[in-house]
Amino acid sequence: MKLLSTENGFILSHKNRVIFTHSTESPMLFLGVGESNFDMYRGNFDITDYVTERLAMRQVDVETFESDEAVKAVITFKFDGEPTLKMTVSQTLEGRLKADFEAIDKKYNRFWLRVDANQQERVFGCGEQLTYLNLRGKNFPLWSSEPGVGRNKQTEVTFMADVNDKAGGDYYTTNYPQPTFVSDEKYFCHLETTAYADFDFSNEEFHELQAWDIPQYLLLDKEESYEALMENITGVFGRQPVLPDWVHDGVILGIQGGTDITYDKIAKARQHGVEVSGVWCQDWQGKKVTSFGKRLQWDWQWNSEMYPELDTKIHELKADGVRFLGYINPYVLEDYPLYKIAQEKGYLATKQDGSKYVVDFGEFYCGVVDFTNPEACEWYKSVIKTNMIDFGLDGWMGDFGEYLPTDCTLSNGVDAEIEHNKWPYRWAKIQHEAIEEAGKTDDILFFMRAGGTGIQGYCHTLWGGDQLVDWCLDDGLASVIPAALSSGLMGNGIHHSDIGGYTTLHGKKRSKELFQRWVEMNAFTPIMRGHEGNRPDDNHQYDTDEETLIHLAKFSRIFKHLKPYIKQAVILNSKKGMPVQRPLFMHYEDDAQTFEIKYQYLLGRDILVAPVYNKGELLKRVYLPNDTWVHAFTGETYTGGWVDVEAPIGQPAVFYRAESEQRELFDVIRSL
Structure with missing residues (x-):
């Protein structure tokens, strides 16, 4: 200085x-x-x-x-x-x-x-x-x-x-x-x-x-x-912990509707060759249907009516190589059991005069668990440990974190306007500590969309949030690429997105083509996970037709095949903070063009991914930094510069470095 x-x-x-x-x-x-x-x-x-x-x-x-x-x-x-x-x-x-x-x-x-x-x-x-x-x-x-x-x-x-x-x-x-x-x-x-x-x-x-x-x-x-x-x-x-080993073994299917439906969908997927590492059933605690679509009952405990016998079936699934994931967020549904406990014990944010404060989440209201109150934090960790971890969940979506209103009163006396941007950090810390205290850091996966300073050491992985089920650049498939790259540069090197997007509103419905292109991209990210969306019946799903199932099976095999490579990158992220998905300039800084590429990325050091993000696009224009690159699906070799490659469904524009130590692993992709 x-x-x-x-x-x-x-x-x-x-x-x-x-x-x-x-x-x-x-x-x-x-x-x-x-x-x-x-x-x-x-x-x-x-x-x-x-x-x-x-x-x-x-x-x-x-x-x-x-x-x-x-x-x-x-x-x-x-x-x-x-x-x-x-x-x-x-x-x-x-x-x-x-x-x-x-x-x-x-x-x-x-x-x-x-x-x-x-x-x-x-x-x-x-x-x-x-x-x-x-x-x-x-x-x-x-x-x-x-x-x-x-x-x-x-x-x-x-x-x-x-x-x-x-x-x-x-x-x-x-x-x-x-x-x-x-x-x-x-x-x-x-x-x-x-x-x-x-x-x-x-x-x-x-x-x-x-x-x-x-x-x-x-x-x-x-x-x-x-x-x-x-x-x-x-x-x-801080640095993210290493992902549980099972996450690399296939796709985590997004499923809703109950025990029988879950079992049937797993069986159908496997019959078509899909590598299934887990099922994510966000409605494990029950559902609420609103004008927005299918929502959830925010009282964090097993709903035995929707998921009968899940207390035993969840362990059968695990023995069969399929993990079961659920859902939780930092709010409790008004007048339901957890809300009543929190209200009675003074664990909720209040109005200035100490009276009840609830937040409108869209045709239902919830209390805000006050994470500035140490006793409330310990209580919420106990809810996670008892109702979720001890029950047998192998992970969950830790949703929300962004909704702390600025006019509520918190127990630490700090203005909620100042606490608002810190809330995702507090929420991540509670989930991480619950898992750590249960001795399950190496085996449980939770993922969040909300973030803030310091979340890196607590949030196991980000997901890109609620993308629109559309091709738009700012809120569709394309948007999750700069999302992964920017958050990775902040130290959140493990990122993924809902396959096919989530938000189904104003006439937007997920098409088969969009779903398949999203599958192709997510097979080349650290985590491969689906979501039915807020209006499942309006969206094309992985099991809507046989062709989609066969396509998913192929890319789940590729994802699983890349396990040694992705796992190596995940470990490096944990030890050194190098993100798994990287901007091109991180390894090609002498090439000025790489700093302007926001819709391509490097997966680890040696794989370059250029997802198709435009409807009907079959010829993909790709920028390759100065190196020798092999097309993962055709075997054709390229050197640096702009190239046009054919990219039909099932053959995305993915390349690997010819000089990579993992060349033999990558060569097999063409035969999967």
């Missing part, structure tokens, strides 16, 4: 990169006062801010303290001669740059910080972003929410969703925001705050980081390689 005083300011650099440039003419910090309003409707937020002041902190006092080991600087920002904020800059033992912030004048609740940028710099991350991979040129509000339907204000489906349900979304709406970005200059920058934030990358000379509170600190570090950078990032936020 180096601090250079100038005539009217300073320049702060770290590892030979300028981080902050401050002068009276061009200040690096602004403080202000604002009043926010969060209008939530079923997880969708209409957010406004009335800013009464935004003041440039032009005046600074700089004190430096040098020793043999490090340089430390205390920079006091002033307005009209009065101290407003103190920034203490130092280098951590790990060599990272850290800037701690301390508010002197407590009236300020708006914060803008400018980090120096280069004109050609590209940036990535900010949690899970589904529309853009390179974020340069736009701003990204960071607030955990429903991503919305369509996620593009120019499309009819988003317009319909906005008009009917306030649920259209936009390019930046995401289940998982994080105030962290990664630069193609191989540094990461993290702002430690759970307040509403907005990272603006539209200026050529700086990145402006906004927060609706005074952050605790900024953390930044630079490395010589992307591999080292990922190890550094996950050294800060």
Whole structure:
């Protein structure tokens, strides 16, 4: 770290990169006062801010303290001669740059910080972003929410969703925001705050980081390689555990309807050669039917009427090589048994006056389990351990986490507006600890869509959320590719999506073609799992016809065949933080074109996947970095550059490196 005083300011650099440039003419910090309003409707937020002041902190006092080991600087920002904020800059033992912030004048609740940028710099991350991979040129509000339907204000489906349900979304709406970005200059920058934030990358000379509170600190570090950078990032936020071995043995079928239906569907799938590693029955605790479609009874215990004999059948399935997964979320259904227990013991969030607070989840209401209350956390862990793990579940979807309303009252006394973005972290931690305390970390899989800072060490895998059963770029099959890549750069290196998408609304219905293309993509991800969608009868399913079953069987065999390779990548993710799905530039940084490719990815080091994401597309245009590539399904060899390859159903554009140590394993794909 180096601090250079100038005539009217300073320049702060770290590892030979300028981080902050401050002068009276061009200040690096602004403080202000604002009043926010969060209008939530079923997880969708209409957010406004009335800013009464935004003041440039032009005046600074700089004190430096040098020793043999490090340089430390205390920079006091002033307005009209009065101290407003103190920034203490130092280098951590790990060599990272850290800037701690301390508010002197407590009236300020708006914060803008400018980090120096280069004109050609590209940036990535900010949690899970589904529309853009390179974020340069736009701003990204960071607030955990429903991503919305369509996620593009120019499309009819988003317009319909906005008009009917306030649920259209936009390019930046995401289940998982994080105030962290990664630069193609191989540094990461993290702002430690759970307040509403907005990272603006539209200026050529700086990145402006906004927060609706005074952050605790900024953390930044630079490395010589992307591999080292990922190890550094996950050294800060944590690393995902290794997936249970059984996950690699085939597809996890999404099934609903009861014990007999589950058994029948497993048998039918196996008869057609489908490799089945598990069944995910989200309605194991019962269902509720609303105008949205088939929903669930949010009281987390076995429903013996829908699933008779499951208490014994679940163990029979496991002995037969099929794991059984269920569903849970952080809310309890009003007036049902778990709600009554939580209400009686004071484990639920309340109104300001301490009275009952429930959230509208779409024609039913639920209480919010207060995860800031340690006793409530222990109780909810006991629910998971007793009703799910001890019962025999091998995993579950840990849904939601984004719905914490800003007007409820929590036991720790922290404003819910500040706790909102931390809720997914708290939810992941409870699930992980329940599994860990049961001694089942190596055997149980849970997956979440919500995320936030620090989720990396607790969430076993992300899934991409509720994609539309459509071909749209912003909310369909294509969107889960930048989602996996951006979240992987944040340290969430295990990611997957619902085969075929989920949201079936406004005339959108899953087609056979879409389902098959999604199967082809998911066979080349760390986890292969299906979902019937919110309106199963409207959607094409894996067992709708024999051709679809045969197609699924083929790609489940490929997925299982790749187990040694995928497992190796999963272990590397756990040890070093290298994501399983990687942007092309991670291994081909000398090729400028790779930084602009957002709908292709590397699976591990040696497989390149270019999913078909357009309806009716049979000829796929693919970019291959400079290497020797073998088409996994034709055996044809290619070198770098743009190529056009035939991609009929059953023959996706997947390539492997000719020089790979796993060449023999990959060669077999053509015969499966």
